[in-house]
Amino acid sequence: MFLINCPFCGERDQSEFSSGGEAHIVRPKQPTELSDDEWAEYLFMRKNIKGIQFERWNHVHGCRKWFNVVRDTSNDKILSVYKMGEKPPVNYK
Amino acid sequence: MPNYRIHKTEYIDETKRVSFKYDGKTYFGYDGDTLASALLANGIHLVGRSFKYHRPRGIVSCGAEEPNAICQIGSKKDLTEPNVRATELELYEGLEASSQNCWPNVKFDIGGINNFISPLIPAGFYYKTFMWPKSFWKKVYEPLIRLSAGLGKSPTEPDPDIYDHKYVHYDVLVIGGGVSGIIAAKMAAKNNLKTLLVDDKKILGGSTIYQNNESIKIDDKLSSEWLKNEIQEIKKLSNLTIKTRTSIAAYHGYNFLLAKENLTDHLPEEKKKNKIRQRLWKIRAKKVVIATGSIERPLVFNNNDRPGILLSNSINKYLDYYGVTCGENIILFTNNDSAYETSISLHKKGIKNIIVDLRKSASSELIKQAESLGIKIYFNHVVTNTFGYRKINSLEIMKLSEDGNTTIGDKIKLSCDCLGMSGGWTPMVHMHTQSGGKLDFRDKDQVFLPKENSQDQISVGSCNGDFDLENIIDKTVNKINKFLDIDNQDYQETNIICSKENDKRNIWLLPNKIPLGKTKCFIDFQNDSTAKDIKLALKEGFRSIEHVKRYTTTGMATDQGKLSNMHALGIIADTAGVKMGTLGTTTFRPPFTPLTFGTLVGRNVGKFFEVVRKTSMHEWHVENNAEFENVGQWKRPWYYAKNGENMHDAVQRESKAARDSAGILDASTLGKIDIQGTDASEFLNRVYTNAWSKLAIGKCRYGLMLNEDGMVYDDGVTTRISENHFLMTTTTGGAANVLSKLEDYLQTEWPELDVYLTSVTDHYSTASICGPNSKKILNKLFPNLDLSDENFPHMSFKEDKLENINCRIMRISFTGELSYEINIESKYGNSLWKMCIEAGKEFNLTPYGTETMHLLRAEKGFIIVGQDTDGTMTPSDLQMDWIVSKKKYDFIGKRSLYRSDTIREDRKQLVGLLTDDPKEILEEGAQIVSDIKSKPIDMLGHVTSSYFSPNLNKSIALAVVRSGKTMKGQKLIIPMENKNINVTVSDTIFLDKENKRLNA
């Protein structure tokens, strides 16, 4: 059970949050211009990394804000949290 | 009756005699006893039958590792509990226990015959034999196995006990209250850290608390006396919370641990009443100290499972802690020094005993002490066989060869009434591995030890492989100072004297002249697996420990192989000729010991099982005989049974009344989202498939919401209240998810939009009145409101006051009838409803529930998201292309509507179905086919909604059928268990295709 440091509320139990999958997948601005394959890339393809992964989380039973998390999936350590729209920390690339 | 209680101890209160029943017979013990110690005091060793061979089995241990003494407690249908370990169960007045694995009774049973046919029951026997013939499984094998397996009985009535949950936060959690745990807790708490110390026993002190050997001393005192003093000290520390009878069940990530506290299990029946039985502690600790100790290993030799054969240290505890001797003529069989402590203790109490030691010689203080007391020691000897059916009465020993691989010389037969075995010690690394820590293997004494930590935790004491007291205390102090970054000097001057073990000899499977195939060398007592089974599994090609474990069922019982895993690994390593450390271990999964369901569930039972949401009109529904349906957490009226009607009759009556005159529905549960902001209409454009910019103020529009994959997600009517203010409705079940989805897009994809979302589902109550007379009823309620089609047409919105309270009125329809939805602040909901009912009396205004609502909308072919859709339906599949804007550049899911898969012609599509026999009502979910002769039968789709329409006087159904759009008029078949139903594909709209009734 993680402890997640919501950038708006502080450290809270995982049960207050819901996970929203991989982060930094931007919805294409012009979906109609895309081929089936390009659209499928956006729609379906997700990484499943053993190691450092960038994820979206929502403080659903708290401030209801979405934010980003850097998590090492091999030991579940959360290395960083940052707000939507902020640049991902470069040292985890 | 024999009495094996031979001396007084401070842990047994002989002034408090306790009577209890075991297998129907009454016995006596004392306050402080466990069921196991009380049984042993009464001379009872035989407590059950083994799982596969039904061999007599006795108490083996004194703790959580017990494989044999498994009991059923109590006999009441609601309070009986299986799988309780007699070694952990504290005795109380009136306790009723019975041995679990012994049908029909413990002294004689049919299963005992398995013992003689055991050559026929090798590893994997159940897999190999009972697989065939298939029909035998259900009728013959399973009932037989269940009957003889004796896995205990579950209660058959709800548990009346109270359970509780508690969340706590600590700086330091110490698991285990032995020497090292007590030292760690004291150091932490004295350094101003908020500390919690838990121990599963009744009192702190571990195995040192009853230590009485003169050669083991701390500061010139017996180690037990020294420790008692320490316990007194820590009880005074204000920073330290001590919880006894509390065991850690699971160690999760981020130092989150679950502990079970036993509060009343040790109390007599009348004192348990109205008290919390067990409490689940949910602990967050900044740092965790694991001091869980170690458990003694059995030895694997022929017939090592007879009653009267125990772990050597358990014999010691029964003697020095409980005052009970396990026999009068005891043999101790060991490969290490610890059995000598037992031997000396027994000797001091006048119990005759001798030692059989695998080692060629040994030279520690303890051994010298035993020798000087004149205790007979057979070095370099091995037990090769034991005798006695219901209890051991003698055994044979032989000399070991130089390499330890064979026995030599003559058999020596020794009589005894009890055998203690000690195969060394296994550190309890369960907590460490559960936390994600890795293990190292130490060859010297063949133990797995904690290695890397992934969490902020540390192991100290014998669970870290430190076995003698000097080592334990010195290392614990050093490690804790470092771990907590403190400089505690309390133990700087502590002077520890203890015997040091110098000699080791470990043999996992002891040699024997008898071929292995003819021996019974048990490894897992609870699941009855032997060394032979492990070897057979290897012979058959199994290599991975996880596979061997499952094939032989070793370590798979309720004790999770606490006594057996190491031996299984050792025998595999020896047989395969590999190093044990390279094999890895099986996974230690939580819980460490079994938990009751009650503890896990806590208070969340009965009406607290889930949140119940009721509308403000709920009371009226109850008073008017509504049957309720659960829709998500909501209680919705399903139908209102009048004068003992059944559901069908009620729904037929309600449906007819709604179309003939007027009906009223509590629609308060529909999700309502208040949407405001200068970009609100642009936002709706992006989330719905149709266009919203041009929706005039005061108008309503139906919208369909998709996922990005193009599949229908939700639907509902949204009203434009003012330029920048909309009220969206969602399905009842979808409300929370729709809000989350909209928030997600707003926060992450379109943060530039000026839009604010607020859930107002609970803030408004809604009465929906439909039917040809609805306008007249509205007119009575709102006499000043112009209800003419010109002023208040279909799909529009007005505000008016009912008395002085503002109402939002929408003229929208889910039934196809002229229909109004009146929304009012929830606190007035019940009044609104009653006023509607009153006003509608002269028009036979009939309250109807969800079932009638579903029927009425099905007559009109309106879909219900989640019933006629299942996350794989596009708008086109639903024949709703009309709602998808061709002009809009983008909306959620648009691009997916022309993926190669979504434009397939042969997708499942929504159609209507009419049965050839108009009285035949289809079953929802029934499969649809066109040809029942060719096998396998090609499934075309299934029925999604089905009703008998009283307004059309025939059965109607909606269904999804492959290529359904092109099949109108085609005959299809619905094969049921006892007949085939013929149907014809029809339009999805069954009634009033021209929508005349909307403006009736």
Ligand SMILES: [Zn+2]
């Ligand atoms: Zn938050």
